[in-house]
Amino acid sequence: MVDPIKVYPSKPAKVYFYGTCLVDLLYPDAGIAGVELLEREGIEVLFPRNQTCCGQPAYTSGYHDQARSVARAQLDLFPGDWPIVVPSGSCGGMMRKHYPALFKDTTDEVKAAEVAGRVWELTDFLLNVCHIKLEDLGEPTTVAMHTSCSARREMGVAEVGPKLLGQLKKVNLVEQIRPEECCGFGGTFAIRHPEISGAMVSEKVDTLVEAGAKQFVTTDCGCLMNIAGYAEKNQKPLEGQHILSFLWARTRGKGGQQS
Amino acid sequence: MSARETILQRLRNRTGGELTVPECDFSVLERPDWSTTERVERFEKMIESVHGEVHHCTEDSWMDRLAEVLATRGARNLLVAKAHEIGQSLRSADRNDLPELLIYDEPIESWQAHLFNEVDVSITSTRGGIAETGSLILWPTVDEPRLMSLVAPVHIAILKASELYTTFHEAMKAQNWAAGMPTNALLISGPSKTADIEQTLAYGVHGPKELIVLMIE
Amino acid sequence: MSETAEHADHHIDVKQFHPRAQAAIHNPKIRKNFRSAMDGLMAKRKAAFEGWDLETLRDLGANVRLRALANLPDLLEQLENKLTENGIKVHWAVDGDEACRIVRDICKARDAITVIKGKSMVSEEMELNHYLEEQGIEALESDLGEYIVQLAGETPSHIIMPAIHKNTGEISKLLHEKTGTDLSNDVEYLTASARQQLREKFMNADVGVSGVNFAVAETGTLCLVENEGNGRMTTTVPPCHIAVTGIEKVVPGMEDVSALLALLTRSATGQHITTYFNMISGPRKAEELDGPEEVHLVLVDNGRSSIYQDDELLDTLRCIRCGACMNHCPVYTRVGGHAYGTTYPGPIGKILMPHLIGLDEGRHLPSASSLCGACGEVCPVKIPIPDLLVRLRQESVDGDRLHPAKVRGHGAKRSAMEAMIWKGWAWMHASPGVYRFGTGVASKLRALQPASAGAWTNYRTAPKLAAKTLHQRMKERGQ
Numbered sequence: 002m003v004d005p006i007k008v009y010p011s012k013p014a015k016v017y018f019y020g021t022c023l024v025d026l027l028y029p030d031a032g033i034a035g036v037e038l039l040e041r042e043g044i045e046v047l048f049p050r051n052q053t054c055c056g057q058p059a060y061t062s063g064y065h066d067q068a069r070s071v072a073r074a075q076l077d078l079f080p081g082d083w084p085i086v087v088p089s090g091s092c093g094g095m096m097r098k099h100y101p102a103l104f105k106d107t108t109d110e111v112k113a114a115e116v117a118g119r120v121w122e123l124t125d126f127l128l129n130v131c132h133i134k135l136e137d138l139g140e141p142t143t144v145a146m147h148t149s150c151s152a153r154r155e156m157g158v159a160e161v162g163p164k165l166l167g168q169l170k171k172v173n174l175v176e177q178i179r180p181e182e183c184c185g186f187g188g189t190f191a192i193r194h195p196e197i198s199g200a201m202v203s204e205k206v207d208t209l210v211e212a213g214a215k216q217f218v219t220t221d222c223g224c225l226m227n228i229a230g231y232a233e234k235n236q237k238p239l240e241g242q243h244i245l246s247f248l249w250a251r252t253r254g255k256g257g258q259q260s
Numbered sequence: 261m262s263a264r265e266t267i268l269q270r271l272r273n274r275t276g277g278e279l280t281v282p283e284c285d286f287s288v289l290e291r292p293d294w295s296t297t298e299r300v301e302r303f304e305k306m307i308e309s310v311h312g313e314v315h316h317c318t319e320d321s322w323m324d325r326l327a328e329v330l331a332t333r334g335a336r337n338l339l340v341a342k343a344h345e346i347g348q349s350l351r352s353a354d355r356n357d358l359p360e361l362l363i364y365d366e367p368i369e370s371w372q373a374h375l376f377n378e379v380d381v382s383i384t385s386t387r388g389g390i391a392e393t394g395s396l397i398l399w400p401t402v403d404e405p406r407l408m409s410l411v412a413p414v415h416i417a418i419l420k421a422s423e424l425y426t427t428f429h430e431a432m433k434a435q436n437w438a439a440g441m442p443t444n445a446l447l448i449s450g451p452s453k454t455a456d457i458e459q460t461l462a463y464g465v466h467g468p469k470e471l472i473v474l475m476i477e
Numbered sequence: 478m479s480e481t482a483e484h485a486d487h488h489i490d491v492k493q494f495h496p497r498a499q500a501a502i503h504n505p506k507i508r509k510n511f512r513s514a515m516d517g518l519m520a521k522r523k524a525a526f527e528g529w530d531l532e533t534l535r536d537l538g539a540n541v542r543l544r545a546l547a548n549l550p551d552l553l554e555q556l557e558n559k560l561t562e563n564g565i566k567v568h569w570a571v572d573g574d575e576a577c578r579i580v581r582d583i584c585k586a587r588d589a590i591t592v593i594k595g596k597s598m599v600s601e602e603m604e605l606n607h608y609l610e611e612q613g614i615e616a617l618e619s620d621l622g623e624y625i626v627q628l629a630g631e632t633p634s635h636i637i638m639p640a641i642h643k644n645t646g647e648i649s650k651l652l653h654e655k656t657g658t659d660l661s662n663d664v665e666y667l668t669a670s671a672r673q674q675l676r677e678k679f680m681n682a683d684v685g686v687s688g689v690n691f692a693v694a695e696t697g698t699l700c701l702v703e704n705e706g707n708g709r710m711t712t713t714v715p716p717c718h719i720a721v722t723g724i725e726k727v728v729p730g731m732e733d734v735s736a737l738l739a740l741l742t743r744s745a746t747g748q749h750i751t752t753y754f755n756m757i758s759g760p761r762k763a764e765e766l767d768g769p770e771e772v773h774l775v776l777v778d779n780g781r782s783s784i785y786q787d788d789e790l791l792d793t794l795r796c797i798r799c800g801a802c803m804n805h806c807p808v809y810t811r812v813g814g815h816a817y818g819t820t821y822p823g824p825i826g827k828i829l830m831p832h833l834i835g836l837d838e839g840r841h842l843p844s845a846s847s848l849c850g851a852c853g854e855v856c857p858v859k860i861p862i863p864d865l866l867v868r869l870r871q872e873s874v875d876g877d878r879l880h881p882a883k884v885r886g887h888g889a890k891r892s893a894m895e896a897m898i899w900k901g902w903a904w905m906h907a908s909p910g911v912y913r914f915g916t917g918v919a920s921k922l923r924a925l926q927p928a929s930a931g932a933w934t935n936y937r938t939a940p941k942l943a944a945k946t947l948h949q950r951m952k953e954r955g956q
Binding site: 022025026027052053056059060064065069070071106150181183187188189190193195197201226231 | 495498499502508516807808811812843844845846847848849850851853854864867870871872873874876877878879880890896899900902903905906907908909912913916919920931932933934935936937938939940941942943945946947948949950951952954956
């Protein structure tokens, strides 16, 4: 499922920023953090105003006609030749991996494949295209990392988060057992099969807490609201953040052109 | 229309049309050309990891080792082939440190209960072994029937180190299995075992509890 | 038809997945048994592939299977010819019932009243034991796990480890009640007593029934993978051996087998190879002293030729039944095999069973996945299981006008209400102005957001809307 070989582009002057609907509504700070990090790397961020949702919720629910109509509305947002960066492995995976299949045998087939080929998960882009160097300005802390399943398996970025966190000198990264196991979010899965999803997230929270972390970071807002939401409801000593928010908070004010 | 025709017709008239036939590159199964010593070491390591036992011996000493193995187990008898040189030499050795020698020379029907209940140990030849997985290759014959390696609580197999192959892929090619197979062929890699009760390993569930390899070097 | 209806009437209702899953989740014993077993199996698989170029090996596995499927009708004919030449009688069955009747007829012709069985998932598919019992023929399982499950009157909860849901204490109690074995937690003792009981059965059985792991067309060889030796007993001791297998199990040559065998046992149980790899190419010859005098192969279609019609669904038929997908499935690990109520549980069951029982009957199966992708990642023949789950989700709601659904019972899950919701959702998200207006208003009214959001908030707090959307904040930044 993962690309056998990922060919990273050279660092561009500009990128398209595709915020995703969850970031838009629930975690805009993560989106802004991503924009700031990119700008600090000297990249101009283009934010297409007409972006809404990648279409994944309908797609994974089987409503492909509806997924296609929403996805089609996104295809025209990126007229230039710039990479499209997404602060989510899940939405990134939808665009990069599933758009070509979704538009196969339609008049948008070529365009969908072209757009898909330019999609990058944002932390992957920061590390492997921008070659970002992070200077840690925060207090010593301990965190755990949860890489979403789509970030790990569809976008192939399992190594990226830990590497970025590893650049932060005062951050002690601990690893939970079974780091590769799903947190139980799965989009509508959490609603259609609440008990199973609940059992999965409860174990995920336990392993994170047992690893000695009071906070965790993740690549995806779905996992974030699932894991942090469970911890909050069940009064577990665990808080969560999008990894971009965390990286920006610990390094802000350094070396930037703006901010 | 018969079931056969129905099925074949459905497969032949596939609505999706002809399928493309992919290339198969088997080179990933190949291993560097190990020396005999390396093959012996690997074989031993692998078969011991699954509770098999290896005794190193020579053309001259294997019968002594066999006698020791049988003595420590208090074997009352040993099932041997009639025509194979292993059986022949055991019978002609006329040793007093060997238990009673039994010969599998009648159809199973005539002595099934005896074979199942009374035979303590059997000894067979092999058609070589596989180092990578610690496996013995057996092609049962009229002389060494299928059940010789299955029914007794202890199975002893004689393996020549020079007949160790590195991989199954190599063995199969070298022995040209594609040209035709016997009614029954086997790879045996350790004693019979199960983990069906709470993943706890137990040996000798249906076949031999012990597999002993006399490796002739 | 009455035979079919009668045969099917003790089916578990697959549609009752939810209550069974819920019960399993609240059963600490099930949770513990499966968690520890799956953790062990995952670790063993990983260790077994150390030093291998696993991606290349999986590519080979996938190509070997695809090559076989591409030539399936020719290979089946070649297999039939070769087996016939070798003295093995070949039978064809369109479905499980026909396969059952074939087995029965072979038994009747020999006046057989006892059948001993080696492990065979296809025979589970056929519900052969049940059928034979109805015909007055005793069918006894000889694989220890299957034997335990049969004594308990249950079905396997895992395709490789059928009794994995039971612990030693339960098995001891069961063996004590059913066979008179002393109560004991000593696994060696329990195993030894089963050996004793089953030896008698092997000696007296009229017919042995087994499955097949690979059927080799080139040489006419039936390959069986096992550890216990019960498979060898089953196929060697009784005077008649009947092998049953799905039509997709055929491969061109022994070389293909060497690749698939390397993948199968390592993926399944983390073994480099199983204790026995049993290759059967014919019945006992006149001069031979043991082995069955008759060998039969029953080739069972049972929905497979329908799967074969579609390029994407076809990948389902690559499966070599290793069980790695279930061992790595976070859903299977939580609910165990019985919750599914299907012959094949876990991810492979979710993509295979809808074809066997219909997507109406199996409507809940494709949705019971978080699409985490662990199954596809470990599949030794690279079946894109998550993609197939999405495809079946689409078919279960008739969700794609461009690709009309094909699987029997499609559309059964579609509800007017849900379709309406998705249409509304699509309209909003395909209309950027409407979307921005709607999300902007929602953010402004976030104080009114209810604390409860259905099933989600049974376990978690509701996600909180931000005061301003990213769109609004980017606009403020002039971007």
